[in-house]
Amino acid sequence: MNICIIPARGGSKRIPNKNIRLFRGQPILAWSIQAAKEADCFDSIVVSTDDQNIADIAQKYGAEVPFLRPAELSDDFTLTKEVIQHAIKFLGLNDSINDSVCCLYATAPFTQAGDLKKSRDLLSSSSINTTVFTATSFPFPVQRAIRIDSEGYSQAIDSSAAACRSQDLEPLFHDAGQFYWAKVSTWGENTNIFDTGLPLILPRWRVQDIDTEEDWTRAELMHATLFPSHEKMEK
Template sequence: MFNGKKLLALIPARGGSKGIPGKNLRPLADKPLIAWTIEQARRCSWIDRVIVSTDDSVIAETALRWDAEVPFLRPPALAADDASVIDVILHTLDWYRQRDQSYELVLLLQPTSPLRETADIEAALQRLEDCRADAVVSVCPCEHSPLWTNTLGPNGHMKDFLDFKALDNRQRLPTYYRLNGAIYLARTEYFRQRRGFYGDRTYAYIMPSERSIDIDSLLDFQMAEFLFHRNCSCSEIR
């Protein structure tokens, strides 16, 4: 429990992956990718239950082996390419509510963010409390300022592409942040009302870029492996 509130951690992991086939089971430093997120969640003493929502029996068996719960296999409609993670969360909350089990807090941890730490999860929970927030979402600084971006004109024309006078002094440019996909936390009723994590009472938890890899391609996977081994050469990453 976190401050007297029951907390459910949900790890979504469907079997189909277009970018990297078998992504959630692909080894990262001798463990399946999904195992890193399961371990991070299980190390957080505030989490009451760590479950994996999947449609894939092999992922389910792997999750059980790494001590997550897999109370059901996800319905086919929630495993399609156009399925929403919001609906996956609602399905899970409803599944428990139908069995007279309720959770005041819900935490979404995507397995594609293996470099987050348990300390990040705990800090996000503390941020929820300190800000009296209804939701907390992790972000990281943008690698490149969006002020250096624009759409292209016809045939790739770059007329008025950038306001170079405004970009003269890089040190004076504001810091921009992006979603990093690592942590989504909300009070359950707020999540149900909003059908999501975003609203007037949502606050950011800022993570460093080196823990913000969101694996969507082979290059992302290779970058995660590099950062993992670099960190392990200095100290334990977890």
């Protein structure tokens, strides 16, 4: 059994109503639901929320909302893994080798159905319990990062990197913030999912974190360029 769980709480601070704000004509949450439906690899698509308005919109676009998340799991300090563990327990999922859960973020409009299916296959073929997640490369060598001190002066993080050609520095990657596949038993562990994860590498032009108004504007411009004729989901 494959279950998609989309966390979507109602208390976003930096971008009010972030999870249901209109993104290219429909609630941003709807794009994630649409990708999950198009992937055609989930037995259920469940939205975990504490907000009835979000629940209504999620159901309108085809997701299930079998519960409202308790307040103690909906504040600024709640970890995503805690939200998934709560949903797993509520849904009665077990540790069967066939039970897998994909945590898909509500604000991930660049998620593609093909990537969801490819990640599921990576998880199924792995010889160990692991997590499959999307990642992308840094656009600039992070070894050459600088910090700014309290007086405004710069300081190299790694002075030795300045003497290296950029092509000789190790390529490094970061979480693309779209989705995470894992077996039920793996979600129950208190380990860092990136330590032994299997990253699905995406091109940088298909990745945009959305935490600020500037991020939101950039994401809409990117999305309109990449998917100019992408249809809104039928309501």
